[in-house]
Amino acid sequence: MLTLQEKKEIEELLPNYPTRQAAGIDALVILQRHRGWISDETLGEAAEFLKMTPAELDSVATFYNLIFRKPVGRHVILVCDSVSCWVMGYDPVLDYLKKNLGIGFGETTTDGRFTLLPHVCLGACDKAPAIMIDDDLHVELDPAKIDHILSLYS
Amino acid sequence: MLERPLTQNIIPGTPPLSLAEYEKRGGYQAAHRALTAMGPKEIVAVVKASNLRGRGGAGFPTAQKWSFVPMGADAPRPKYLVVNADEMEPATFKDRLLLEGDPHQLIEGVIISACAIEAEIAYIFLRKTYTIAARRILTAIAEAYEKGYLGKNIFGSGFNLSLHLHESAGRYICGEETALLNALEGKRANPRNKPPFPPVVGLWGKPTVTNNVETICNIPHIIKNGAAWFRALSLVPDGGTKIYGASGKVRRPGAWEMPLGTTIREIIEEHAGGMRDGLHLRAVLPGGASTDLLTADHLDVKMDFNAMQAAGSRLGTGTMVVIDDRTCIVGLVLNLMQFFAQESCGWCTPCREGLPWTAKLLAAIEQGQGLPEDIERLKLQTRLLSSGHTFCALAPGAMEPLQSALKYFEDDFHRHIKERRCPWK
Numbered sequence A: 001m002l003t004l005q006e007k008k009e010i011e012e013l014l015p016n017y018p019t020r021q022a023a024g025i026d027a028l029v030i031l032q033r034h035r036g037w038i039s040d041e042t043l044g045e046a047a048e049f050l051k052m053t054p055a056e057l058d059s060v061a062t063f064y065n066l067i068f069r070k071p072v073g074r075h076v077i078l079v080c081d082s083v084s085c086w087v088m089g090y091d092p093v094l095d096y097l098k099k100n101l102g103i104g105f106g107e108t109t110t111d112g113r114f115t116l117l118p119h120v121c122l123g124a125c126d127k128a129p130a131i132m133i134d135d136d137l138h139v140e141l142d143p144a145k146i147d148h149i150l151s152l153y154s
Numbered sequence B: 001m002l003e004r005p006l007t008q009n010i011i012p013g014t015p016p017l018s019l020a021e022y023e024k025r026g027g028y029q030a031a032h033r034a035l036t037a038m039g040p041k042e043i044v045a046v047v048k049a050s051n052l053r054g055r056g057g058a059g060f061p062t063a064q065k066w067s068f069v070p071m072g073a074d075a076p077r078p079k080y081l082v083v084n085a086d087e088m089e090p091a092t093f094k095d096r097l098l099l100e101g102d103p104h105q106l107i108e109g110v111i112i113s114a115c116a117i118e119a120e121i122a123y124i125f126l127r128k129t130y131t132i133a134a135r136r137i138l139t140a141i142a143e144a145y146e147k148g149y150l151g152k153n154i155f156g157s158g159f160n161l162s163l164h165l166h167e168s169a170g171r172y173i174c175g176e177e178t179a180l181l182n183a184l185e186g187k188r189a190n191p192r193n194k195p196p197f198p199p200v201v202g203l204w205g206k207p208t209v210t211n212n213v214e215t216i217c218n219i220p221h222i223i224k225n226g227a228a229w230f231r232a233l234s235l236v237p238d239g240g241t242k243i244y245g246a247s248g249k250v251r252r253p254g255a256w257e258m259p260l261g262t263t264i265r266e267i268i269e270e271h272a273g274g275m276r277d278g279l280h281l282r283a284v285l286p287g288g289a290s291t292d293l294l295t296a297d298h299l300d301v302k303m304d305f306n307a308m309q310a311a312g313s314r315l316g317t318g319t320m321v322v323i324d325d326r327t328c329i330v331g332l333v334l335n336l337m338q339f340f341a342q343e344s345c346g347w348c349t350p351c352r353e354g355l356p357w358t359a360k361l362l363a364a365i366e367q368g369q370g371l372p373e374d375i376e377r378l379k380l381q382t383r384l385l386s387s388g389h390t391f392c393a394l395a396p397g398a399m400e401p402l403q404s405a406l407k408y409f410e411d412d413f414h415r416h417i418k419e420r421r422c423p424w425k
């Protein structure tokens, strides 16, 4: 069941569009914010609320890089692997993250704190290498800065 | 002092102007005049005379796009204006500057542009990772509604406009105009067939114009200062300034507003501070991931639509990656190809199958496992995936850096194959 709060947040956006279906992405983002990820159950509930079939909504959900159809940690780290960050050398940053967290791309730390994902250009190319953790951008990175940054996320 | 209308209110690191502050600097006067004294025909005429071409990559003349929209009492309604703020093209960070730095400038541009096509609903389509921009835009939209600059009967002109922020969930193809329409409708974001073109049949079948953030931000200044002023900002016949950017191993990477037609050399040497110590420039990826590489021989080319095309590339987004002599061109093209392969929407076979295959070939060469015949295979691939062979422009865009790398740096590919390793590692 969608909670009252979740329903309220989705309903607030419905007037922005002429159809309920159009609010699909917004609804998934809202539910993901509350629940961390989109389980099959969540997807089904959202589809029902939007008067769509689960298959229809899933074809949208699975299209996007930032809708998580598998569980993720409390914090998601997006590492930019696009061209400017590649030129500036994101490998040392990525290697340090992998070693420090003991995980590779697509994995979550055993304590459920972090999930590590590659992501396309974060639009911070002049301050490469760049990563995002949750809603926060971190730029001009080198391995020496990582410990402190990670300590901000419990 | 050069005029920098787009960034005049932007001080990076400080919050953007509130509505009141923006008005104090002359903001919303253009929208007021456009709605109360000009009306659609005159707005389109001034924008046409300004020679503004779209800043989203393709350089389509803005007023011409607007003029395809059916007008008057019989036009299908509602009509829509969409601001393309997806900015997921690798190496591009210019719209972020405008979105975070001066959201009211964008909103004022939206009001005028919507009036020009008599659109009553507008969306800002924003990528999800631009979280600061999202907060600032929402604040600015709320302020504009409160003041009556959005909503019903704006400036008492009888013109109504609602503006909504739509946050996407991260997929490069959503930036493609027709895929964006499907995304907004809540459908899988595959591109649509053209024709019909969106200005005639767009969102929910209704006329829809999509413009880039930087394009829209120019509109208030054109209306306020006139077409001749706008043309005079530029060094070439196409009007205006351009936000240029440079990333890579230059001394001062960044983004700067300059006259359209500034040379690559001036951007790199004067604004980006030249190459870092000990490095030499070998190539420039001039306007994002889907533009042809240029070389040190092209530094005096003007960064505008026509000159870049004549030089064998495109202005694209105008944000360049400067590539130094210690960076491997094959590795660079591989990185770009992996991006395009991942972001292919999967709709048409040449792109869905061809891009991963091309990326695999490049990976093999980069890792020292390439075969001499692979170079011809890559060249064939650039022809098979060129414009006209795929459903949208993503795959042809992916071929641009590859074909130019093969044109200017074929020897780098041969060396990888002959030496069975990457000579730059």
Ligand SMILES: Cc1cc2nc3c(=O)[nH]c(=O)nc-3n(C[C@H](O)[C@H](O)[C@H](O)COP(=O)(O)O)c2cc1C
Binding pocket: B053, B054, B055, B056, B057, B058, B059, B060, B062, B065, B084, B085, B086, B087, B088, B089, B172, B173, B174, B175, B176, B177, B178, B210, B211, B212, B213, B215, B216, B392, B393, B394
């Ligand atoms: C794969 C692909 C991605 C695109 N991404 C963007 C984008 O993020 N932002 C943008 O303004 N235009 C993007 N475009 C160009 C748009 O299709 C469209 O031409 C542009 O938004 C029109 O705006 P303009 O006329 O103001 O230039 C993309 C095109 C393609 C083929």
Ligand code: SF4
Binding pocket: B173, B191, B343, B344, B345, B346, B347, B348, B349, B351, B352, B390, B391, B392, B393, B394, B395
């Ligand atoms: S060219 Fe690629 S991105 Fe474009 S429609 Fe075909 S598969 Fe999709």
Ligand code: FES
Binding pocket: A080, A081, A082, A083, A084, A085, A086, A120, A121, A122, A123, A124, A125, A126, A128, A129, A130, B090, B091, B092
């Ligand atoms: S390439 Fe990494 S932020 Fe743009």
